[in-house]
Structure formats: C-alpha cells, structure tokens
Amino acid sequence: PPTPAMRRGTAFPTLVLEPERAGSVVEVPGLAAASPADRWAAAAARRPGRDILHEGGLASIEAMRDAVRAAGPIGGILDAATLREASMVWEDARTGLLLRGRIDAVIERGSGPAGLPGKWAHYLGAGDVILDLKGTRSAIPDVFEGDVYRLGYHLSAAQYVAGYEQLTGRGVSAVVLLACEWDAPHVVAAFALAAGGAWLTIGRTEADEVLGRTARCYLSGEWRDGADGELIDSEPPAWVARRFEDGRIYGGN
Numbered sequence: 020p021p022t023p024a025m026r027r028g029t030a031f032p033t034l035v036l037e038p039e040r041a042g043s044v045v046e047v048p049g050l051a052a053a054s055p056a057d058r059w060a061a062a063a064a065r066r067p068g069r070d071i072l073h074e075g076g077l078a079s080i081e082a083m084r085d086a087v088r089a090a091g092p093i094g095g096i097l098d099a100a101t102l103r104e105a106s107m108v109w110e111d112a113r114t115g116l117l118l119r120g121r122i123d124a125v126i127e128r129g130s131g132p133a134g135l136p137g138k139w140a141h142y143l144g145a146g147d148v149i150l151d152l153k154g155t156r157s158a159i160p161d162v163f164e165g166d167v168y169r170l171g172y173h174l175s176a177a178q179y180v181a182g183y184e185q186l187t188g189r190g191v192s193a194v195v196l197l198a199c200e201w202d203a204p205h206v207v208a209a210f211a212l213a214a215g216g217a218w219l220t221i222g223r224t225e226a227d228e229v230l231g232r233t234a235r236c237y238l239s240g241e242w243r244d245g246a247d248g249e250l251i252d253s254e255p256p257a258w259v260a261r262r263f264e265d266g267r268i269y270g271g272n
Contacts, residue, residue: 023052030070032123032152034084036103044070046077086205092139095132100124107182114234120182124150146192149179155198158208163198176212177222
C-alpha cells in the first residue's frame with residue numbers, strides 16, 4: 020500500500036497541475052503521518068477515489084503549490100503545459116517489454132510565456148520539455164543531486180523521454196525536475212537533465228541494464244539476484260568523497 024510519503028508525492032503535483040481536482044485531496048482528522056498502516060488503509064477505504072493526507076498535511080501541500088507557482092517564471096511555464104499528469108504505455112524497442120510511465124507535465128517546443136530567462140528559452144526553443152515535480156528534503160544542489168541518483172530520478176527521466184518520443188514522434192530537449200522542499204519556507208529549485216547530457220545518458224544505460232536483466236528473468240523463470248551472501252568491500256561513491264575533499268559539507272545527511 021502507498022506510504023504517507025508516497026501519498027504526499029501524489030497529492031503535490033495534483034494540486035500544482037490540476038487545481039480543478041483539488042477536492043480529490045483530503046486530510047483525515049486524527050490521522051498522523053506515523054499512524055499504523057492499518058489506520059491509513061482504513062481511512063483510504065472510507066474515502067475511495069481520494070488522495071488522503073494526515074491531519075495538517077493539506078496546508079503543507081498547498082503552501083508548496085503556492086511556492087512553486089510563485090517561483091520566477093515557473094507559474095507561467097506550468098500554465099503553458101499541453102499535457103498534465105499523462106499516462107503512457109509503450110513497448111521497449113530492445114527487449115519487447117511493455118512499459119508504462121506517468122508524466123507530470125509537458126511544455127511543447129516554442130511554448131511558454133514571453134521573456135523567459137536564457138536557459139528556459141534555450142530548452143524550450145530546442146525541443147519539448149518534460150516537467151517532473153519532486154518534493155524534497157533539500158533543494159541545495161549537492162543534496163538534491165545526490166537524491167536524484169539515490170532515488171532513481173535520472174532513470175525515470177530517461178524512461179519518460181524514451182516513451183514520450185516513441186509515442187509522439189517529438190523530440191525532448193530536457194527533463195526538468197521542479198524540486199520543492201517539504202518544510203517551510205518551501206525553497207524551490209529547477210534542475211535540467213539535458214537530452215544527451217550525463218544524467219539521461221546514465222539513466223538510459225542503467226534502464227537498458229535493468230530491462231535486459233528483467234527480460235532474461237522472464238525467459239528463464241529465475242528471479243534471484245545479488246551476491247548470495249558474499250562479503251563485499253564498500254567504499255563511498257566519488258560524489259560523496261568530493262564533498263569532503265573540497266569542504267562542501269552541508270545540507271543534511
């Protein structure tokens with residue numbers, strides 16, 4: 020079942036992108052984020068078709084929505100979206116696996132408000148831009164970019180590009196992660212994962228590896244993976260080591 024964090028992650032883009040559906044997001048009096056899973060399940064069962072939040076959760080998500088829409092040109096860019104919370108189903112060309120994804124929003128090439136600052140104008144002039152809204156513990160670049168890899172945002176972004184381009188025949192110039200901090204004052208930052216850039220290249224490579232392994236498992240019927248108890252020597256990844264080498268130690272654990 021969805022965790023409280025997953026429910027927040029679903030409610031956030033709904034309030035930002037589909038204000039007409041705001042009534043589908045409700046908070047449950049007396050329900051806490053730390054309430055047992057059975058209480059969450061019972062509350063959801065009594066409210067079919069609704070996105071439920073813990074008591075006080077709705078005000079927080081509404082504040083995040085307001086922060087995103089007030090952040091520089093982002094409100095106008097969101098208003099120019101041609102697709103909002105759109106589901107996709109497509110066949111992976113390499114493995115034949117049937118894949119699905121859900122895009123938060125798409126801004127088509129040449130759209131958006133007039134007078135956009137340089138980088139926004141560049142990407143919207145080069146192709147369609149996929150927007151992916153993310154609630155985050157921190158919008159500080161070092162911290163958020165660590166979460167991009169840890170939580171697989173780059174992998175999802177690469178899949179969104181593959182599915183969207185296959186289904187529409189249109190080119191994507193970037194996937195923009197719109198990050199908003201969960202806690203007040205709800206700092207907002209936008210991170211562009213450029214087509215042909217390192218993030219999407221790594222994401223595509225990792226996606227191909229995962230899909231290839233999944234296809235092999237389907238064919239063989241064997242789903243075991245891992246080192247089978249072997250002891251593995253562990254070292255921090257390079258980006259963690261760099262934070263200590265150059266003194267950029269800040270913004271959470």
